[in-house]
Amino acid sequence: MAFDPGEWARAHPQSSLRLRAPLAPLTTMGVGGPARILAEAGNEEDLRELLALSQTQKWPLFPLGGGSNVVFGDQGFPGLVVRLGAGFAKMTVTGSTLLAGAATLTSSALKLAQSQGLSGLEPLVGLPGSLGGAVSHNAGGRLGDIGQVVNRLRIMLLDGTIRDIPKADLRFAYRKAQLSLEPGVILAVELTLRPESKEIIEARLAESRALRANQPGGRSAGCVFKNPLQPPNLSEADPTWGLRAGELVSAGRLIDLCGLRGRRLGGAQISPQHANFIVNQGGARATEVLALLDEAQRAVRRRFGLELEPEIARPAVPGGGDD
Numbered sequence: 001m002a003f004d005p006g007e008w009a010r011a012h013p014q015s016s017l018r019l020r021a022p023l024a025p026l027t028t029m030g031v032g033g034p035a036r037i038l039a040e041a042g043n044e045e046d047l048r049e050l051l052a053l054s055q056t057q058k059w060p061l062f063p064l065g066g067g068s069n070v071v072f073g074d075q076g077f078p079g080l081v082v083r084l085g086a087g088f089a090k091m092t093v094t095g096s097t098l099l100a101g102a103a104t105l106t107s108s109a110l111k112l113a114q115s116q117g118l119s120g121l122e123p124l125v126g127l128p129g130s131l132g133g134a135v136s137h138n139a140g141g142r143l144g145d146i147g148q149v150v151n152r153l154r155i156m157l158l159d160g161t162i163r164d165i166p167k168a169d170l171r172f173a174y175r176k177a178q179l180s181l182e183p184g185v186i187l188a189v190e191l192t193l194r195p196e197s198k199e200i201i202e203a204r205l206a207e208s209r210a211l212r213a214n215q216p217g218g219r220s221a222g223c224v225f226k227n228p229l230q231p232p233n234l235s236e237a238d239p240t241w242g243l244r245a246g247e248l249v250s251a252g253r254l255i256d257l258c259g260l261r262g263r264r265l266g267g268a269q270i271s272p273q274h275a276n277f278i279v280n281q282g283g284a285r286a287t288e289v290l291a292l293l294d295e296a297q298r299a300v301r302r303r304f305g306l307e308l309e310p311e312i313a314r315p316a317v318p319g320g321g322d323d
């Protein structure tokens, strides 16, 4: 049966749904075309219906949080982009447990934890985006990542079933998470934090902020690539690079060594400040951002024989496109 968006919206007053809705304003990079359908689910029941629609209409699904780690192609997304509304952004603290909806801003969770004298989220200071987005790929920094404090997740699977997944069944690795055997939308996150003095929390926040001080401002999607695990022969080849065998090598340093720091294509630029960031200097197109990403990846492969794995999400356009 043909889908009638007006009828759906009238029947679900707590949610919203738009056709051909621009995605660029919903991302920190600010590039990309429209979503075929953009929906904001106001509650679990509406989300369940949206997931069912995506199945019956065969629309690819993409859950979107704060859009700070994603680059949509210029053709947009040919399916359903679903966001979680304010109903999924509630937080409660019980003892040292913080339970938060997945749409909660990571910064709000950190602020609440800090006000309650709870430590554990400091490595995430300064990160834009939502807890759902942070958990989905284990966001963090040099001082730690969110997976270390996640105790339980609530996920809605594509068939509408809700699963509470305990820590023992979650697998977190460097910017990677295996949250469930089946895809779904994270609804809520339970974090186990530690009581700590105000001074120690402040000191950890300051240390974490200092480690991020070299990140460029402006419009970006954070680090473009994960730092690769360096094969041992590199440092032997040229010890002056300061690269050590068996350690994570800075992807930005490798891109820099390829001479690409500051490289510009249209409105997109490999940041002169930190070569693992691509910045939208104004009016950039996704094609330009992604062409710079490809160029950096190719250059590092050619020079170092290393495969840089993108950290940013690039929602796939079935059948090709500019991704």
Ligand SMILES: Cc1cc2nc3c(=O)[nH]c(=O)nc-3n(C[C@H](O)[C@H](O)[C@H](O)COP(=O)(O)OP(=O)(O)OC[C@H]3O[C@@H](n4cnc5c(N)ncnc54)[C@H](O)[C@@H]3O)c2cc1C
Residues within 6 Å of the ligand: 028, 062, 063, 064, 065, 066, 067, 068, 069, 070, 084, 102, 103, 106, 126, 127, 128, 129, 130, 131, 132, 133, 134, 135, 136, 137, 138, 139, 140, 141, 184, 185, 186, 187, 212, 215, 216, 220, 221, 222, 223, 313
């Ligand atoms: C200036 C800047 C600095 C940054 N620094 C860092 C850093 O130091 N460390 C770091 O790890 N990241 C960093 N980032 C990247 C980003 O901010 C984080 O990864 C953030 O946690 C992503 O959250 P989000 O809500 O914006 O996710 P989005 O960008 O909206 O989505 C990211 C991924 O999560 C999925 N997702 C989002 N919500 C859900 C949900 N409810 N259920 C299932 N899947 C979901 C999406 O489908 C997508 O695959 C930075 C970004 C910027 C712009």
